[in-house]
Amino acid sequence: MDFELSEELIAVRELAREFAEKEMAPTAAKDDKEKNFRGDLVKKMGELGFYGSVIPEEYGGSGLGFLAMVLITEEIARIHSAMRVAINMQMGPALTLLQFGTEEQKKKYIPGLVSGDTIGCFAITEPDAGSDVSGMRTTATKDGDGYRINGNKIFITNAPVTTGGLLYAYTDRAQKHRGMSAFFADFTQPGVTRKSIDALGALCSPLGELTFENFRVPAANRLGKEGDGFKVCMWQLNQTRLNCAAGALGLARAAKDAAVDYCNQRVQFGQKIGEFQMNQDMIAQMIVHEEAARLLVYRAAWLADQKKPNNLETSVGKFAASEAAAYAADAAMKILGAYGYSTEFPVERYYRDAKSYQIVEGSSNVQKMIIAQDALGYRKANR
Numbered sequence: 001m002d003f004e005l006s007e008e009l010i011a012v013r014e015l016a017r018e019f020a021e022k023e024m025a026p027t028a029a030k031d032d033k034e035k036n037f038r039g040d041l042v043k044k045m046g047e048l049g050f051y052g053s054v055i056p057e058e059y060g061g062s063g064l065g066f067l068a069m070v071l072i073t074e075e076i077a078r079i080h081s082a083m084r085v086a087i088n089m090q091m092g093p094a095l096t097l098l099q100f101g102t103e104e105q106k107k108k109y110i111p112g113l114v115s116g117d118t119i120g121c122f123a124i125t126e127p128d129a130g131s132d133v134s135g136m137r138t139t140a141t142k143d144g145d146g147y148r149i150n151g152n153k154i155f156i157t158n159a160p161v162t163t164g165g166l167l168y169a170y171t172d173r174a175q176k177h178r179g180m181s182a183f184f185a186d187f188t189q190p191g192v193t194r195k196s197i198d199a200l201g202a203l204c205s206p207l208g209e210l211t212f213e214n215f216r217v218p219a220a221n222r223l224g225k226e227g228d229g230f231k232v233c234m235w236q237l238n239q240t241r242l243n244c245a246a247g248a249l250g251l252a253r254a255a256k257d258a259a260v261d262y263c264n265q266r267v268q269f270g271q272k273i274g275e276f277q278m279n280q281d282m283i284a285q286m287i288v289h290e291e292a293a294r295l296l297v298y299r300a301a302w303l304a305d306q307k308k309p310n311n312l313e314t315s316v317g318k319f320a321a322s323e324a325a326a327y328a329a330d331a332a333m334k335i336l337g338a339y340g341y342s343t344e345f346p347v348e349r350y351y352r353d354a355k356s357y358q359i360v361e362g363s364s365n366v367q368k369m370i371i372a373q374d375a376l377g378y379r380k381a382n383r
């Protein structure tokens with residue numbers, strides 16, 4: 001077993017670290033407070049190749065692989081967790097097009113997502129369809145050489161700003177999940193209404209609703225056959241789940257680092273608060289949760305790079321990393337006390353941002369369900 005990263009991967013990680021520290025850290029608190037969508041930074045990340053590590057060179061990527069994507073994401077999230085979301089919004093649709101798209105679709109849409117010229121998204125969730133994706137009501141009705149889409153998507157990252165992304169809808173509701181289809185849609189076309197949603201955290205990552213009224217999507221933009229949508233969606237979620245897991249690792253690390261620094265500065269009862277064993281307990285737990293999660297997430301990425309099945313391992317990594325991030329943010333808040341609660345330190349931002357990792361790309365409960373059902377033999381995760 002080799003725990004060393006290649007020189008290439010170390011260099012990629014260094015590039016992402018430097019970029020995040022120089023270009024994101026100075027304004028992270030201000031951007032969060034003002035809920036700024038930093039389109040300029042999204043574009044710069046594209047120019048640096050941060051969205052294309054899992055995409056071959058012929059479509060504008062670098063082909064460096066999933067572990068590279070995880071390392072980049074972790075570094076960005078360590079400085080500004082909300083900004084790592086951009087990697088998922090670009091990489092997720094690009095990778096799904098690569099897997100299910102025609103050659104024409106790949107050539108037409110992947111390079112724009114990789115460069116950041118297209119602001120990506122994936123629209124799955126609806127008011128009555130969260131964890132249960134098959135409960136969606138949006139329909140795609142055949143109309144000449146295209147489809148008319150009608151319905152409402154909610155809690156969609158980038159909804160206020162997206163120019164193109166994945167859209168899931170029923171072409172035949174009677175077939176239940178076998179009647180779902182997937183499309184790559186140009187959201188700048190008529191028939192789309194956008195509405196922002198205020199949220200607890202990840203405030204630089206715009207969240208919103210997309211409502212479709214006779215929104216036309218050409219049949220040429222369907223991914224796979226009619227009825228392939230559920231399969232495409234589950235495949236996509238496994239990829240974007242890995243990116244979330246990497247983001248959670250970065251946030252866990254940031255919270256732990258903040259807690260350690262503070263323990264070594266703050267004096268109470270005549271001694272540094274790091275000397276109190278109850279604080280040491282939290283530091284030790286933060287480190288163990290984070291490091292265990294890192295090994296699990298890197299293993300899932302390594303399996304993806306080997307083109308081996310990794311659904312189970314990705315769920316295990318995502319669950320571990322999301323819980324590590326939530327634990328670390330909570331513990332850091334306890335250690336920093338009132339200073340952590342204030343906006344003077346970034347810990348309150350970590351605390352708010354950490355919660356999203358337990359919800360998105362399959363909640364922690366959904367990951368546990370996947371893991372336990374696999375172990376019990378009810379439904380194998382790697383099929």
Ligand SMILES: Cc1cc2nc3c(=O)[nH]c(=O)nc-3n(C[C@H](O)[C@H](O)[C@H](O)COP(=O)(O)OP(=O)(O)OC[C@H]3O[C@@H](n4cnc5c(N)ncnc54)[C@H](O)[C@@H]3O)c2cc1C
Pocket residue numbers: 121122123124125129130131132154155156157158199202207356359360361362363364365366369
């Ligand atoms: C910041 C943020 C960004 C998001 N971005 C996107 C996006 O870009 N695109 C998109 O399509 N969606 C997005 N979502 C939506 C997200 O995918 C859903 O919130 C998620 O799927 C959970 O759905 P829900 O919130 O409706 O919870 P529900 O499904 O209603 O679940 C409520 C609770 O019940 C639990 N639960 C549900 N089913 C089960 C079960 N079978 N067993 C055990 N427990 C269960 C859940 O774990 C949760 O605790 C985003 C959400 C957030 C918060």
